[in-house]
Amino acid sequence: MSVIEIADLTDPRLADYSHQTDVALRKARGTEHGLYIAESALVLERALRAGHVPRSVLALGNTVDNARTLVGDEVPIFSGPGELLEELTGYILHRGLIAAMHRPALPAPEELLRDARRVVILENVADPTNVGAIFRSVGAIGADAVLVTPRCSDPFYRRAIRVSMGTVLQVPWTRLGDWTSTRELLTASGFHIAAMALTPDAVSLRDFAAPEKLALVLGAEGEGLTDEALEAADTILQIPMAHGIDSLNVAAASAVAMWALA
Numbered sequence: 119m120s121v122i123e124i125a126d127l128t129d130p131r132l133a134d135y136s137h138q139t140d141v142a143l144r145k146a147r148g149t150e151h152g153l154y155i156a157e158s159a160l161v162l163e164r165a166l167r168a169g170h171v172p173r174s175v176l177a178l179g180n181t182v183d184n185a186r187t188l189v190g191d192e193v194p195i196f197s198g199p200g201e202l203l204e205e206l207t208g209y210i211l212h213r214g215l216i217a218a219m220h221r222p223a224l225p226a227p228e229e230l231l232r233d234a235r236r237v238v239i240l241e242n243v244a245d246p247t248n249v250g251a252i253f254r255s256v257g258a259i260g261a262d263a264v265l266v267t268p269r270c271s272d273p274f275y276r277r278a279i280r281v282s283m284g285t286v287l288q289v290p291w292t293r294l295g296d297w298t299s300t301r302e303l304l305t306a307s308g309f310h311i312a313a314m315a316l317t318p319d320a321v322s323l324r325d326f327a328a329p330e331k332l333a334l335v336l337g338a339e340g341e342g343l344t345d346e347a348l349e350a351a352d353t354i355l356q357i358p359m360a361h362g363i364d365s366l367n368v369a370a371a372s373a374v375a376m377w378a379l380a
Contacts, residue, residue: 120191121182121186121195121196121197122194122195122196122197123197123198124196124197124198124202124203124206127202127205127206131174131194131196132176132196132206134146134153134155134173134174134218135155135176135196135206135207135216135218136206136207137207137208140154140155140272140274140275140276143155143218144221144272144274146218149173149220149221150220150223151220151221151222151223152220152221153173153218153219153220153221154218154219154221154274154275154276154279155216155217155218155219155276155279156170156172156216156217156219156279156284156287157213157215157216157276157279157280158213158214158215158216158284159181159184159185159188159213159214159215160283160284161279161280161283161284161287162175162185162188162189162215162217162219163188163284164284164285164287164288165217165219165284165287166188166189167288168222168287168288169222170219170220170222170287171219171220172189172193172217172218172219172220173193173194173217173218173219173220174193174194174195174196174217174218175188175189175193175194175195175196175215175216175217175218176195176196176197176203176206176207176211176215176216176217176218177195177196177197177214177215178197178198178199178200178203178211178214178215179197179198179199180214181214181215182195182197184214184215185215185217189217221274224291224292224293225290225292226292227265227292227294227300227303228303228307229292230262230263230265230290230291230292231263231303231304231307231309232307233262234262234263234331235262235330235331235332236260236261236262236331236332236334236376236379236380237261237262237263237264237265237309237332237333237334238252238256238261238263238264238265238333238334238336238372238376239264239265239266239267239294239300239333239334239335239336240252240264240265240266240267240270240336241267241269241270241335241336241337241338241343241344241347242267242269242270242337242338242341242344243266243270243271243336243337243338243339243368244269244270244271244338244339245271245339246271246272246275246276246277246278246281247277247278247281247369248271248339248367248368248369249266249270249271249272249273249275249278249281249282249286250273250277250278250279250280250281250282250286251281251282251369251372252264252336252368252369252372253273253278253282253285253286253289253291254281254282254283254285255369255372255373255376256285256289256372256376257282257285257288257289258285259373259376259377259380260376260380261289261334261376262290263289263290263291263292264289264290264291265291265292265293265294265300265333266291266292266293266294267293267294268293268294268295270293273286273291274286296346297344297346297347297349297350298350300350301350304333307331308330308331309331309332309333310329310331310332310333310352310353311333311335311350311351311352311353312326312328312332312333312334312335312351312352312353312354312355312379313334313335313337313343313347313348313350313351313353313354313355314334314335314336314337314343314354314355314356314357314371314375315337315342315343315348315354315355315356316342316356316364316365317348317354317356319354320354320355320356321353321354321355321356322355322356322357322358323355323356323357323358323374323375323378323379324358324378326353326355326379328379332379334372334375334376334379335347335350335351336368336371336372336375337368338368339367339368355375357371357374357375
């Protein structure tokens with residue numbers, strides 16, 4: 119398929135890029151699980167390496183060759199000048215290209231836990247920037263999977279993918295059910311559940327001997343973990359602080375805790 123020069127912004131084939139919200143992309147027509155947007159050649163490359171399938175690519179003129187190298191000639195590549203593409207998308211393509219990617223089916227939690235030693239659970243973390251930053255720490259410092267609760271921000275949201283530098287596409291993840299079933303599943307899989315929270319009985323990270331299989335639970339910004347999450351935990355952990363500071367941003371806390379428990 120040859121490169122398609124954009125002449126008409128109302129072309130229905132461009133609908134995936136036309137001021138679409140993440141929520142709208144999740145419901146995109148002609149898809150089984152919806153779409154997400156991959157920004158930059160690096161993120162697209164990581165998505166392809168993970169086995170994700172592009173529906174099309176939107177590229178500035180000087181990045182077309184790079185796009186063709188990545189996706190070949192079977193995927194439509196739409197191209198045009200920066201001003202036109204900004205009018206289409208509503209933002210400047212600083213990274214040269216973006217791609218509309220088919221969302222893969224999420225695996226069952228049991229599948230991710232089967233061979234895992236360290237997992238991170240995100241409960242109701244609403245800010246996609248924090249979700250992306252946590253995934254980047256998971257990828258860099260080391261955990262085998264991320265499990266997110268139903269009210270957690272979608273890791274496939276554009277900002278989360280961008281902040282994570284594409285590690286959202288590399289680290290296996292899926293969604294969980296309620297805490298009763300989650301607790302049963304983790305216990306049956308041999309995991310010790312450690313929740314990060316400021317409670318009177320919290321154990322310092324310095325004093326905690328991490329077991330072989332550990333599930334680290336992180337909560338929402340401001341609100342922290344729910345009572346259900348705390349009740350499901352085997353241990354409550356906290357990071358020792360100085361200067362009267364009691365907490366860190368959840369993304370920073372995740373990095374500290376993962377490094378300490380590696």
